[in-house]
Amino acid sequence: MLRDAAVSAVIAFGLFGAMIGLKTEVGVQTIELTPRPYLVLAAVVLVFFGRLALLAWKKSRPAGTPKRGRITAVANKAGRYLTPVVLVLTITLPFYAERYYVDLGVLVLTYVMLGWGLNIVVGLAGLLDLGYVAFYAVGAYSYALIAQNFGLGFWTCLPLAGILAAFWGVLLGFPVLRLRGDYLAIVTLAFGEIIRVVILNWTSLTGGPNGLSGIPRPTLFGLVFNSSGGEGSFAEFFGIEPNISQRGIFLFYVILGLALLTNWVSLRLRRLPLGRAWEALREDEIACRALGIDVTVTKLTAFAMGACFAGFAGAFFATRQAFISPESFTFIESAIVLAIVVLGGLGSQIGVALAAVVMIGGGELFRDFQEYRMLIFGGALVIMMVVRPRGLVSGRTPSVSLGDKRHISADMMTEGHG
Amino acid sequence: MSAVLSLRGVTTFYGAVQALRGVDLDVNAGEIVTLIGANGAGKSTLMMTICGSPRARDGEILHEGTDITTMPTHEIMRRGIAQSPEGRRIFSRMTVYENLLMGAHGKPEASLKNEMEQVFTLFPRLKERLSQRGGTLSGGEQQMLAIGRALMSKPSLLLLDEPSLGLAPLVVKLIFNAIRELNRTTGLTVLLVEQNAFQALRLAHRGYVLVNGAITMAGTGADLLARPEIRAAYLEGGHG
Ligand SMILES: Nc1ncnc2c1ncn2[C@@H]1O[C@H](COP(=O)(O)OP(=O)(O)OP(=O)(O)O)[C@@H](O)[C@H]1O
Ligand SMILES: [Mg+2]
Numbered sequence: 001m002l003r004d005a006a007v008s009a010v011i012a013f014g015l016f017g018a019m020i021g022l023k024t025e026v027g028v029q030t031i032e033l034t035p036r037p038y039l040v041l042a043a044v045v046l047v048f049f050g051r052l053a054l055l056a057w058k059k060s061r062p063a064g065t066p067k068r069g070r071i072t073a074v075a076n077k078a079g080r081y082l083t084p085v086v087l088v089l090t091i092t093l094p095f096y097a098e099r100y101y102v103d104l105g106v107l108v109l110t111y112v113m114l115g116w117g118l119n120i121v122v123g124l125a126g127l128l129d130l131g132y133v134a135f136y137a138v139g140a141y142s143y144a145l146i147a148q149n150f151g152l153g154f155w156t157c158l159p160l161a162g163i164l165a166a167f168w169g170v171l172l173g174f175p176v177l178r179l180r181g182d183y184l185a186i187v188t189l190a191f192g193e194i195i196r197v198v199i200l201n202w203t204s205l206t207g208g209p210n211g212l213s214g215i216p217r218p219t220l221f222g223l224v225f226n227s228s229g230g231e232g233s234f235a236e237f238f239g240i241e242p243n244i245s246q247r248g249i250f251l252f253y254v255i256l257g258l259a260l261l262t263n264w265v266s267l268r269l270r271r272l273p274l275g276r277a278w279e280a281l282r283e284d285e286i287a288c289r290a291l292g293i294d295v296t297v298t299k300l301t302a303f304a305m306g307a308c309f310a311g312f313a314g315a316f317f318a319t320r321q322a323f324i325s326p327e328s329f330t331f332i333e334s335a336i337v338l339a340i341v342v343l344g345g346l347g348s349q350i351g352v353a354l355a356a357v358v359m360i361g362g363g364e365l366f367r368d369f370q371e372y373r374m375l376i377f378g379g380a381l382v383i384m385m386v387v388r389p390r391g392l393v394s395g396r397t398p399s400v401s402l403g404d405k406r407h408i409s410a411d412m413m414t415e416g417h418g
Numbered sequence: 419m420s421a422v423l424s425l426r427g428v429t430t431f432y433g434a435v436q437a438l439r440g441v442d443l444d445v446n447a448g449e450i451v452t453l454i455g456a457n458g459a460g461k462s463t464l465m466m467t468i469c470g471s472p473r474a475r476d477g478e479i480l481h482e483g484t485d486i487t488t489m490p491t492h493e494i495m496r497r498g499i500a501q502s503p504e505g506r507r508i509f510s511r512m513t514v515y516e517n518l519l520m521g522a523h524g525k526p527e528a529s530l531k532n533e534m535e536q537v538f539t540l541f542p543r544l545k546e547r548l549s550q551r552g553g554t555l556s557g558g559e560q561q562m563l564a565i566g567r568a569l570m571s572k573p574s575l576l577l578l579d580e581p582s583l584g585l586a587p588l589v590v591k592l593i594f595n596a597i598r599e600l601n602r603t604t605g606l607t608v609l610l611v612e613q614n615a616f617q618a619l620r621l622a623h624r625g626y627v628l629v630n631g632a633i634t635m636a637g638t639g640a641d642l643l644a645r646p647e648i649r650a651a652y653l654e655g656g657h658g
Contacts, residue, residue, distance in 0.1 A: 273524030280509050280520050287507035289471050291521055292495025292571065398513045398549060400527065 001059075005051040012047035016040055083350050090256065094249040102248050106255055106320065108360045110313055113259040115340040115352040117309030120266055122338065123347035124275065125302035126282025128185040131172070131192025132337055135165040135307035137199060137329035139314025144212045144324055145205070154218035154319050158312060165311025166304040168195075173303035177296060180285070192334055200326045211325025217247065218254060218319050225250055251320055258316060262309045263349055269305070270399045278302050279347075279399070336360075343384055347396055422447050422575050422607050423468070423499075427477035430460075430467045430631075437463040439631040440477065445575070450601050450608045452618040452639070454652055455628035461611040462504045464628070465579050468609075469501055470494050481575070496523060500573035504580050504611075506564040510553025514544055517552050517563055521570030530570065537566035540596050558589035565593070569600075575607045576600075582614045590614065594621050615652035619643045627652075 017040055090109075094102050114136065121129045142161040146152055152160075176187050199206045206212065217225060223234040225247035234246060269275035277298045280288050288295055318324050340359055344351030359377070366373050423445040430438040437460045445451045455461050467474050470491040479487045486494050495501075500521070509517050518537060522530050538545040541562040547555065555563060561581050568576060578597070582590040594617055600606050612618035619625050619639040627635040627648065635642065642648050 273519075273526075276512075276516060276520060277524065279512060279516075283509040283511060284507045287503060287509065288520075289491050290466075290469060290495070290501040290503040290507070291567065292492045292500070292523055293520070294490075294492040396511055398516060400513075400515060400519070 001052065001055050004055060005048050008051040009044050009048040013040065013044050016043045082354075086350070086353065094252055099245045099248055102245070102252050104361060104364055106248070106252050107364070108356055109252070109255040109259050110317060110320075111337065111340060111356040111360045112353050113255065113262050113313045113316075114310060114337045115344065115356050116259065116262040116266060116349065117306050117313065118337050118341050119344075119347065119349070119352055120269075120278070120309070121302050121306035122341050123352075124266070124270065124282065125278040125299065127299065127302060128181060129188045129303075129306065130185045130331075130334055130338065131188035131190070131195075132306070132310055133329045133331070133333040134172070134192040134195035135169060135310035136314040136317070136333065137195055137326075138165045138168050138307075139311030140318040140324045140329070141199060141206060141212070141314075142311065143315035143318045144215045147216050148212065148214070154216065154315070158315050161315035162308040162311040165314065166308035169303040169305075169307025170300050172307075173300040177299055189331065189334075192331060196326050196329050199329070207325075209326060211323060211327075212318075213323040215318050215322045215324065217322065218251070220250060251316075255316055255320075258312055262312075265305075265309075267349065274298070274301060276399055339381065343381070345388075345390055420447055421445065421480070422482060423609065424480045425464075425468070425477065426480070428464070428467060428474045428479060429476035430463055430472055431475050432463075432472065437631050438467065438474075441628070441631070441633055443626055443633065445607060445609050447607055448601070448605045449624060450597065450610060450622045452610045452612055452622035452625045453628055454612055454615045454618060454625060456651075457613075459628045460631040461628055462579055463631075465501060465503070465577050465609075465611060468494075468577065469499070495571070498572070498574040499577065500568035500571050500575070501577040502561075502564040502568040502579065502581065505583065506557075506560045508552035508555070508560045508563055508567075510551065512552055513549050514552060514555070514563055515548045517567050518544075518570050521567035523571050533570050533572060537569055540569075540600065541566055558585050558592070561585060561589075561593060562596075565596070573606070575609065577609050577611075579611045580613060581610070582612060582617070590617065597621065615648070616643070619648075 090105070093105050097105070114132070118129065118132050121127050121132070139161040142164045143154070143157045146157045146160060147154070172188065172191050176184050179187060200208055202208070203210075219225075220234060223237050225234050226244075234250070266275075270279070277288070277293050278301075280291075280293065281295065281298050281302075285295060288298070317328070321328075336359065340355045341352055343359065344353070344355035358380075362380075363373060363377065366376055369376070421444045423443075425441050425443040427440045427442060428438055429436070429440055441460075441464060443451075443453070443464075453461055453464065463472070466472060468479060470486070470489060474487055477487070478485055481494070481497055481499065484497075486497070509520060512520070518534065519527060519530070522533065543559055544562055544566055547559065552560065552563060561583075565576075565578065565581065568578075581593050581597075585593070597608060597610070598621055601608055610618055610622060619642050622639045625637065625639050625642045626633050627642070635645070635648070637645075643653075
């Protein structure tokens with residue numbers, strides 16, 4: 001045990017020696033290296049005792065405890081009561097939380113929606129899509145361009161943005177129909193980049209790196225939200241003090257509605273033959289063919305559906321920010337949304353929502369620790385995958401229940417299958 | 419007799435590898451026809467080629483007189499052909515009930531009562547396990563589910579690829595009895611691929627022997643069973 005810990009310490013020394021031990025400082029003309037031996041020592045000692053503690057903990061636990069099963073059972077049970085509680089807490093959020101948290105809520109809900117949208121493609125249909133942000137971008141730019149060039153409002157543009165994004169989803173779907181797994185991932189990744197690069201370089205239409213600004217804000221049946229009140233504003237109509245936080249609250253409910261719509265549609269689809277075909281496709285494509293399922297249509301609708309919701313979310317993003325630029329649609333966005341879906345337990349709706357809260361909400365709260373954010377983020381992901389390799393809420397609820405609604409635990413399944 | 423399915427000179431390639439070399443085969447209405455052959459002979463390839471995936475490069479496949487050689491797979495399967503593919507290929511995370519629904523070409527649940535009942539009469543075991551996940555069924559139960567799933571579309575021609583794979587003799591008997599029963603009561607036409615040559619030839623009306631992608635022998639089940647070269651190649655040292 002001691003030897004194991006010592007080995008870990010040596011590895012830690014090797015790793016941290018250069019990383020922590022040497023600090024670069026920018027001098028007047030040169031870059032100077034300052035050695036920091038004590039920090040390295042501290043890190044090594046930490047690793048040594050940490051390893052020791054971990055080993056001791058492992059030893060104290062009898063081998064093969066059914067801990068995994070218990071955690072799952074508790075989590076699944078909690079999951080059932082969690083949903084209504086989370087929903088109520090979310091709906092009432094603007095009544096008890098400060099403006100900062102409402103704005104944070106808007107951000108989190110945007111990712112919840114993206115997560116649920118991507119969940120259709122990745123979680124249900126099992127098509128690994130690394131370029132999801134492309135459709136988000138298409139939605140955002142569709143709204144911005146239509147609104148600016150044709151003077152249409154948010155609510156008219158929203159469906160258009162969704163349809164355009166779905167169209168691009170199908171367009172991407174065609175060339176990748178025959179691809180699976182890693183190959184599909186690479187092509188979708190490239191697709192995401194292509195869209196971004198096109199937006200970046202098509203300056204005459206999209207403004208290129210400068211982006212588009214002055215995107216109109218959404219209205220409530222024609223009532224506008226602004227800080228000055230005035231003719232036709234929300235505050236004037238209801239005879240209340242104009243306050244900028246009213247717009248924040250309005251946006252909050254808009255995205256909440258959109259997210260819930262996404263959730264409702266995916267839950268409904270799961271119960272329909274189409275949704276079941278998506279799941280069957282994820283399980284076994286050859287069996288689907290042998291059963292006469294039109295694999296082409298099934299895949300394309302999954303892409304189109306997922307893309308459509310990303311388009312909605314993109315339009316919302318554009319109207320919220322009033323400004324968009326290609327910087328908002330980089331690969332890291334796709335990665336974050338995918339991480340939310342995987343972390344949430346592929347296919348689980350509440351799991352995805354929780355994962356978005358943890359990843360986006362958590363990430364925002366850790367903003368003060370700027371430098372360590374990614375470290376904490378990565379660490380959390382690693383720990384998650386060790387503790388719950390199938391995501392926060394793993395397991396799949398049957399799409400049709402026959403009297404007894406039995407929950408199917410993922411832990412009973414063989415790993416790496418299905 | 420009218421041929422439900424006829425293959426004429428069907429040739430299939432996987433890239434440059436030729437898996438079928440001009441196969442001629444007929445399945446008549448109400449028949450059980452078995453196709454036997456060694457590992458790698460091309461039996462599964464033949465079954466999949468009938469379904470259009472992979473596609474035949476040469477020759478033609480007729481179903482009830484219509485050329486289906488170049489038809490999209492899902493359209494072929496909608497003509498009343500169903501396949502229980504090799505290795506069962508159950509949707510392992512979905513329940514037995516959902517698996518059965520998948521076999522019905524997306525028809526609404528409510529209209530499938532009769533089909534469900536037919537499957538349960540054939541395999542009562544499935545009825546007890548409706549909400550169990552496919553992946554947790556035993557091998558025999560999975561095979562029953564695979565056949566049941568194929569029957570959900572009310573096919574007139576059932577393609578079965580090695581239903582006895584990895585099953586205990588008693589379960590094989592149960593499955594084969596079910597196939598015989600189905601054929602006798604509903605007149606379902608069956609094309610059965612089997613390694614288990616003895617049982618398959620006893621069950622089938624007629625049989626074909628596939629060697630290296632070509633048919634080398636054909637005849638009635640009893641006729642093939644009696645031939646010394648069949649006995650030597652497929653029967654000795656296994657069953658008897
Ligand atoms: N997808 C594929 N790509 C390339 N070659 C293949 C493919 N599938 C099968 N083959 C080859 O085609 C030949 C026939 O295979 P097939 O699966 O049809 O044999 P089989 O008679 O069903 O054998 P078994 O009894 O073992 O199931 C084999 O040589 C096999 O290696
Ligand atoms: Mg085979």
